[in-house]
Amino acid sequence: MQDATPAQLETLKTADGTPLKDSIRKSERRARIRAFLLVLPLLAFLVITFIVPIMAMMGRSVYNPEVVNYLPNTAEALQEWEGEGVPGEDVFAALAKDMVQGREDRTIGRVAARINRELPGARSLMLGTARDADEMQPPYKEAFIAEDDRWTNPEFWGILKRESRLITPSYYLLALDYEYTPQGNIEPRPEIYQVYTDLFIRTAWMSVLITVLCILLAYPVSYLLATLPLRYSNLLMILVLLPFWTSLLVRTSAWIVLLQQEGVINDLLVGAGFISDDGRLRMIYNQTGTIVAMTHILLPFMILPLYSVMKTINPSYLRAARSLGATPLVAWFRVYFPLTLPGLAAGVMLVFILAIGYYITPALVGGETGIFISNMIASNMQGSTAQLRLAAALATILLVLVMLFYWLFNKLVGVERLKFG
Amino acid sequence: MALPPYASTLERVWHYAYHVICALIFLFLIFPILVILPLSFNAEPYFTFTTEMLQFDPAGYSLRWYDDLLSSEEWLRAIRNSFIISIASTVIATTLGTLAALGLSRRHMPARGFITALLISPMIVPLIITAAALFSFYARIELSQTFFSIIMAHVVLGTPFVVITVTAALASFDEQLIRASSSLGANQTTTFFRVILPLVLPGVISGALFAFVTSLDEVVVVLFLAGPEQTPITVRMFSGLREEISPTILALATILVGISIALLTTLEMIRRRGERLRGLSPG
Numbered sequence: 001m002q003d004a005t006p007a008q009l010e011t012l013k014t015a016d017g018t019p020l021k022d023s024i025r026k027s028e029r030r031a032r033i034r035a036f037l038l039v040l041p042l043l044a045f046l047v048i049t050f051i052v053p054i055m056a057m058m059g060r061s062v063y064n065p066e067v068v069n070y071l072p073n074t075a076e077a078l079q080e081w082e083g084e085g086v087p088g089e090d091v092f093a094a095l096a097k098d099m100v101q102g103r104e105d106r107t108i109g110r111v112a113a114r115i116n117r118e119l120p121g122a123r124s125l126m127l128g129t130a131r132d133a134d135e136m137q138p139p140y141k142e143a144f145i146a147e148d149d150r151w152t153n154p155e156f157w158g159i160l161k162r163e164s165r166l167i168t169p170s171y172y173l174l175a176l177d178y179e180y181t182p183q184g185n186i187e188p189r190p191e192i193y194q195v196y197t198d199l200f201i202r203t204a205w206m207s208v209l210i211t212v213l214c215i216l217l218a219y220p221v222s223y224l225l226a227t228l229p230l231r232y233s234n235l236l237m238i239l240v241l242l243p244f245w246t247s248l249l250v251r252t253s254a255w256i257v258l259l260q261q262e263g264v265i266n267d268l269l270v271g272a273g274f275i276s277d278d279g280r281l282r283m284i285y286n287q288t289g290t291i292v293a294m295t296h297i298l299l300p301f302m303i304l305p306l307y308s309v310m311k312t313i314n315p316s317y318l319r320a321a322r323s324l325g326a327t328p329l330v331a332w333f334r335v336y337f338p339l340t341l342p343g344l345a346a347g348v349m350l351v352f353i354l355a356i357g358y359y360i361t362p363a364l365v366g367g368e369t370g371i372f373i374s375n376m377i378a379s380n381m382q383g384s385t386a387q388l389r390l391a392a393a394l395a396t397i398l399l400v401l402v403m404l405f406y407w408l409f410n411k412l413v414g415v416e417r418l419k420f421g
Numbered sequence: 422m423a424l425p426p427y428a429s430t431l432e433r434v435w436h437y438a439y440h441v442i443c444a445l446i447f448l449f450l451i452f453p454i455l456v457i458l459p460l461s462f463n464a465e466p467y468f469t470f471t472t473e474m475l476q477f478d479p480a481g482y483s484l485r486w487y488d489d490l491l492s493s494e495e496w497l498r499a500i501r502n503s504f505i506i507s508i509a510s511t512v513i514a515t516t517l518g519t520l521a522a523l524g525l526s527r528r529h530m531p532a533r534g535f536i537t538a539l540l541i542s543p544m545i546v547p548l549i550i551t552a553a554a555l556f557s558f559y560a561r562i563e564l565s566q567t568f569f570s571i572i573m574a575h576v577v578l579g580t581p582f583v584v585i586t587v588t589a590a591l592a593s594f595d596e597q598l599i600r601a602s603s604s605l606g607a608n609q610t611t612t613f614f615r616v617i618l619p620l621v622l623p624g625v626i627s628g629a630l631f632a633f634v635t636s637l638d639e640v641v642v643v644l645f646l647a648g649p650e651q652t653p654i655t656v657r658m659f660s661g662l663r664e665e666i667s668p669t670i671l672a673l674a675t676i677l678v679g680i681s682i683a684l685l686t687t688l689e690m691i692r693r694r695g696e697r698l699r700g701l702s703p704g
Contacts, residue, residue, distance in 0.1 A: 031529035038524025039536060042517040042580060050543055050577045053558035054550070060557065217446050224443045238685075239451045245681040246454055247638045249658045250674040254453035256662065257460060257468045257671070264456060267469055296453060328432075357547020360640050364662050374549035381553055381645065388557060395550045406545055 054399075061392035064168035066114040067160065070107040071098040075164035083161055083184065086152050092140035099126075099133035118159045119182070125150050158182035171393035196376065196394065203373040204401075206291065207355035213295045214351045215344065218302035222343075225303070226310035240307075244300035252364050255293040259284040259365075285367030293361050298354055302347035309343025345413040353402055373398055454678060461486055461671035468666065486672035496657065496673070503653035505568065506643075507636040510575035514632040517576070518583025519625055523617075525584070526591040537584075544581040548641040551577070556645040566648030574642045579632030586631065590624025623691045630684055637680075 012020040068075050073094035081087040102108030108130045116123035129147050136143040144151040159182050162168075170180050177194040178186050188194070225233045225240075243251065258264050266280045275281065283289060313336065321331035359374040366375070373394060380391035424436050464483040465471050473481025490496050524530055525537060543551065551574070559570040594617070602612040618625075640655040647656055654673065661670050 028529060031527065032531050035524045035527035035530040038527070039521045039530070039540075040524075042521035042540060042584075043536060045517060046540060046543070046577060046580070049555075049558075049573050050551070051539070053554040054546070056558060056561075057550075057554040217449070220439065221443050221446045224439075236447065239447045241685055241689075242678075242681065243450050243454055245634065245685045247655070247674070247677045247681070249638070249640060249655055249662070250457070250677050251453060253658075253662055253670055253674055254457045256666070257457055258453055260468065262467070262469055264469055296449065299450060353545060353547075357549055359547075359549045359552075360659065364659070374547060377549050377553055378645075381556060391553055392557075395553045398547060399550050402545065402547060 057392045058396050058399075060389055061171050061396050062167045062169065063389065064163060064166060064170070066111045067164040068166050070102055070105075070111040071095065071160075071164070074098050074160070078157075078161045078164050081157075081161060083158055085154050086141075087157055089139055089141045091157075092144050092151075093138065095144075096133050096136050096140045099130040103130050103133065115156075115159060115163065118163065119156055121150070122156060122159075125156070155182040158184065171389045172397070174390055175393040175397055196373075199371070199373050199376055200397070200401075203356060206287070206370075206372070207352055210291060210294050210298060210355045211348055211352045213291070214299050214302040214347070217295070217299055218306050218347060219344075222303050222306035222310050225307050226313070227315065240300050240303050243296070244304070248297050248360060251297055252293055252361050255289065255296065255365060256284060259289060259292065284365050285370070287366075287370040289365035289367065290362045290370035290372075293365050294355060294358060297361060298351045301350040301354065305346035305350070306340060306343040309340055309346075313339045342413070345409070349406070349409050349413075353405065356402060356405075357398065457671050457674050458678065461668060461675040463668050463671075466667060468668065468671070486668045489667075489669045490672045490676075493669075496654075496669070499652055499654045499657045502647075502651055503637060503655070506571050506575060506651070506653055507633050509568075509572045510579055510636045511629050511633040513572070514576045514579035515583050515625060515629040518580040518628060518632070519587050519621075521580070522584050522587035522591060525588055526594070528596075540584050541581045543577050548578075548639075552642045552645045555642060559646060565646060566651065568651055571643055571646050571651055571653075574646055575632075575636040575639060578639060578642070579635050582631035582635060583625070583628035586628035587621060587624045590621040594620060623695045627688055627691055630688060634681075634684060 014020055014023045071094075074091060077091040077094040078087065081091060099108060102111065108127065112123040112126040112130075115126065125148055129144060129151070132147060136147075150156070162180060162182070162184050173179055173186060174189075175196050177189050177197045179189045181187055221240075225236055228236070256263070260266070261280045261282065261284075263284075265283070266275075269275045270277050270280065283292070317335050317339070318331050321335045322328070326334065356372075357374055358372055359378060362370055362372045363375050363378070366372070377391050377394045377398070380387045380394065424433065428436070459474065460468065460470070462482045462484065463471065463474065464481050464485065471481050475481075521540060525533060525540075530536075555570070555574050555577075556565070559565040559567075564570045598616055598620075599612055602616045603609075607615065638655065640659050643651075643653055643656050644659065647653065658670055658673060661667070
């Protein structure tokens, strides 16, 4: 077949008379469809149960439907208003209409709760007035103010106008420690509320620190495993694989056993006389606990790819470098180290991506100073003060950071150069 | 790694120092796991060694925490839940993942890179984000706090492992065998079950084991999806570590270490068998 020129192919026919080229194209298309049909069940499953939920979560982080959906006339009337002082009669009339409808549909409470989150006290104001809204007569502006003089508060109206858009950046501002003023300006939040950027930065530097520790610990061990005869290295490999396969909860509890104040290491130190009984070290429920336990948990993810790359490096390269006059250090740095880079890169990617999103270990041994951004996402998802949209915004930022790192890594190293154990 | 006879003093010192460093790192890796094993037999409700234990006095040891674990209705239910979830999700993940890997390994697969990236993405997305997304997704379709939602979530987390291991197994698969099989008159189904499957079975089994362990070990997603009826061991263990801290957890941890050793041995046996079949016997 390889000998046929395109012109010949054009004229070749199959038994039933169709040109061979068409016939091949048809059968290739069939093969493509057949391959795709095999992938389709999993692809469809993942799209429905994973991709769509993640997209929905991202959407939720900017979604702000309450005012638009439950006070539709007010939202529309507020479009005309410039945002200075107190709006005019048309806005009050629209609000009265929406309030009557909202009480009928039992939705007024939801929008009141939503505004209350921006302006404490707004809930009682709105619910109180809504109770009498169906008996109000025009002019509505005076009627509202007669009901409660807080209706003259320009701050309330500013917030209502601001929140009358279906899409809001306010959860992202909050997640980055900024906030909207009632006038619609963006300002940094008061210092005591600034928790998220610090936590993002702390999560990032602790992940970097854990990755560096993993490199420092994994490198010598992987080299030993790669250069020992297989008989010994297979045995030592068990010491890496057993922790790798052991439940991370088991390993976290092991570190609680070891590091707590009444724990094994403190007992040992007291027993050996290094520290006094009341001078026991605090090694857990703080950053130290998180760093030690997570380094232990993630270390095999660095050792395994490094080892599999080092195993393929021919040891005679190093000997060749030495015989050409390189000192051991130069030979190691100029010859051996560059050859291990693909494994190192794979390890760094795995450890850093796993570390930055870690939840369980910081939650158990992190105390207050050792928690990660994921713990904040979780706490915004749970309990009576849950703020799902803020959690969604924080999660989206974290996801973007991870994707950015993955993309950067792919650009610099190339996923195809990755080697896993 | 042997030291050559002409090594200088500095090289000798470095050689021994290097081995000591490596020994310490191995100790760091394995010591935490070993330390919980004896402590699970502690007669006292502490997380540390008592004097009796250190003197090897039999009175210092007891099986009370194992007894505690295996006689508690709550723990037994958690163990049962864990196995229901893991087995169901492993079966589904292995089926879907193997099919997809077969498709991805075909020469004519369209958009292979993009689709592979999509299929692997549950591994890259941090678990807390998956948990946050699935938490509101299943709440909205009113399926939160059901076995269904947890099993589906674990299928999502398990399939990348199946896809990766089966694709790797298929990479060394000789396509001539398929042609040989059909030239001998076998249809596609027969070829799959009699030729392809036996050869990639080691990959499928390791993928299934990975998926099983992923599900058995998973805490974050179940923490948000499971109601009291579905609580698996991991979630009970997590709340146990947060609140009561009793050596019952260490007894369970010891059992889990036993399971890990069994899985590790199985995988190692599969690997060695594969190497033997391909003529690469380990030294």
